[in-house]
Amino acid sequence: MAEYIDLYTLQTTVRNDIGSLYPDSVWVKAEIASLSVKSNGHCYMEFSQTQGGVLVAKARAVAWRNRYLLMDSAFASVTGSRLAAGMEILALVRISYHEIYGFSLTVEDVNPEFTLGQREKLRKETLARLTGEGLAELQKNLTLSHIPYRLAVISAETAAGWGDFSRHIRENARGYAYDLRLFPAQMQGQDAPVSMMAALASVLASGERYDAVLILRGGGSGLDLDCFDDYGLCAAVARCPLPVLSAVGHDRDVHVLDMVAYAALKTPTALADFILDTTASAEAGIDALENRLNIAFAARFSALQAKMDLLFSRICQLASSAVDRAETSLRLLEMRLDSGDPRQVIRRGYTLVLDKDSVRLSSASSSVAGDTVRVVFPDGILNCRVESVGTMPYFDENKEEDGKV
Numbered sequence: 001m002a003e004y005i006d007l008y009t010l011q012t013t014v015r016n017d018i019g020s021l022y023p024d025s026v027w028v029k030a031e032i033a034s035l036s037v038k039s040n041g042h043c044y045m046e047f048s049q050t051q052g053g054v055l056v057a058k059a060r061a062v063a064w065r066n067r068y069l070l071m072d073s074a075f076a077s078v079t080g081s082r083l084a085a086g087m088e089i090l091a092l093v094r095i096s097y098h099e100i101y102g103f104s105l106t107v108e109d110v111n112p113e114f115t116l117g118q119r120e121k122l123r124k125e126t127l128a129r130l131t132g133e134g135l136a137e138l139q140k141n142l143t144l145s146h147i148p149y150r151l152a153v154i155s156a157e158t159a160a161g162w163g164d165f166s167r168h169i170r171e172n173a174r175g176y177a178y179d180l181r182l183f184p185a186q187m188q189g190q191d192a193p194v195s196m197m198a199a200l201a202s203v204l205a206s207g208e209r210y211d212a213v214l215i216l217r218g219g220g221s222g223l224d225l226d227c228f229d230d231y232g233l234c235a236a237v238a239r240c241p242l243p244v245l246s247a248v249g250h251d252r253d254v255h256v257l258d259m260v261a262y263a264a265l266k267t268p269t270a271l272a273d274f275i276l277d278t279t280a281s282a283e284a285g286i287d288a289l290e291n292r293l294n295i296a297f298a299a300r301f302s303a304l305q306a307k308m309d310l311l312f313s314r315i316c317q318l319a320s321s322a323v324d325r326a327e328t329s330l331r332l333l334e335m336r337l338d339s340g341d342p343r344q345v346i347r348r349g350y351t352l353v354l355d356k357d358s359v360r361l362s363s364a365s366s367s368v369a370g371d372t373v374r375v376v377f378p379d380g381i382l383n384c385r386v387e388s389v390g391t392m393p394y395f396d397e398n399k400e401e402d403g404k405v
Helices: 007-021 065-079 112-132 160-170 192-205 223-229 231-239 256-260 268-340 342-347
Strands: 026-037 043-051 054-063 088-098 102-110 150-155 179-184 212-216 244-247 352-354 372-377 380-385
Touching (some): 007 088, 043 065, 043 102, 054 065, 065 102, 088 112, 112 223, 112 231, 112 256, 150 160, 150 192, 160 179, 160 212, 160 268, 192 212, 192 223, 192 231, 223 231, 223 256, 231 256, 244 268, 342 352, 342 372
Parallel strands (some): 150 179, 150 212, 212 244
Antiparallel strands (some): 026 043, 026 088, 043 054, 088 102, 352 372, 372 380
16 A cells, blocks of 8 residues: 555645744735625735736735734825725735645735835836837827817716716806716726726717817725726727816826826816816907907908098099089080081171072072072071172182172
8 A cells, every 4th residue: 555644644744834934924925806804803815816817826814803904004094095806915924824724824914115116017017008009199199179068078977076077167157058978987996997998989989079088086095096007998098089188086196097198187176177268268269369350350441441532532533523524525515516506607797598498508609590599697587589690709808898708
């Protein structure tokens, strides 16, 4: 028969060997896979470790009531968050092995600085990856509308941040009105990045032409906001074709989402003020443009009025000159007509000779002896008979005898 040892001996040997290898407490890096605080105040956890997404180790751990209260309080005072599942921690543990209960760890302390350092390391790695892929500055190349009127808001429906923002922007003293639509999402926890990415996808798939996307959260502990350092969420925000404005309500930290967004404000109320100020700037610009247009129009109108006045004056001058010339021409024409009027000629001492048909005779040769002619004087008409027709031997302009030539 092969040699063997009983189970108890095996377990005891393992316990003794572990006690020999780790007689004192040791610092262990692990992720809290689960955490449960019982009614008696004791905290039971499960530690785990993964490599390449594959679970490679896990162990039970416990922090007794008094120790847990001290650790959790100290951890929260430094990190802004209580111990919770999903955190990577550096824990001081005492290793034990029991023949019935097996391997376990008793947690004596937790180093909060390590957790903060891991968060910062992850944050830097995420930002470096986004920068290397050319995503970090994409949002900065977009242009926010001068009047951001239609706004898609990603936030928890019952979140204080959404309430503060909507109330502040709707009740603004300037009387500006905005079209707000809420796309509900989970804003903390391990599922928050996926939830916010889904909400962002819904915004883009809605077919509505929004001026901007707003991501709001009304504060919270630092570790509760780790979702805003998630690569997938930050990459989706960076690729968004609309300006994304963030306000996660945390003053101490700047998250990767804040870095890749078009603009980041500390609180939802501050974001509401940013929107209002942007609209006010646009209004002031419009007022200034209107004023400039009015001044330019007035100057242009004045110049045109002056030109019209000058043109009217010139037209009046030209018209007056034209009238004067016309009157002069009429007087000259009248004088010429008067000079050619037979009655005027007769009044000057001449006579008009007409044949029997009252046709003017301009030559003696136009009549023969026996014709009846009429001689018109200024004071009357002589009816005469032609006795004979002769020729005038000469015509002396300087000699007149009793009206005879």
